[in-house]
Amino acid sequence: MNDPRELAPVGWTLSNADDWAMLINYLGGQGVAGSKMKSISAWSEGNNGTNEAGFIGYPGGYRVENGTFLNTASIGIWWSSTENNAQTAIDHYIAQSNSAGRSSSPKQRGESVRCLRK
DSSP: OOOTTOOSOTTEEEOOHHHHHHHHHHTTOHHHHHHHHBOSSOOGGGOOOOOTTSOOBOOOBEEOTTSOEEOTTTOEEEEEEEESSSSEEEEEEEOSSSOEEEEEEETTSBOBOOEEEO
């Protein structure tokens, strides 16, 4: 998500891996933060969250490199601006469980983003 076109609106910035870690820790850690960040509707199999954090995390899934969308209604996944290397970057996700996780994905993948006010 590091892009010379400056994708974030004026006065905003793309969240980085440290921003995500701070949020997840504030919400009680990886094991419980997901439920507090999840929207109260739209999750498959009734796995909605409480949205206690006001994050309204919808399960938008992601787009793989060939353009196919996967896991809509069962995972919410957001890029951070933190890169691993030239091919991958850090992302954060909420799945069907109440947990929040972190992974590394190919930069060609389509995922949601979350901006923060500067």
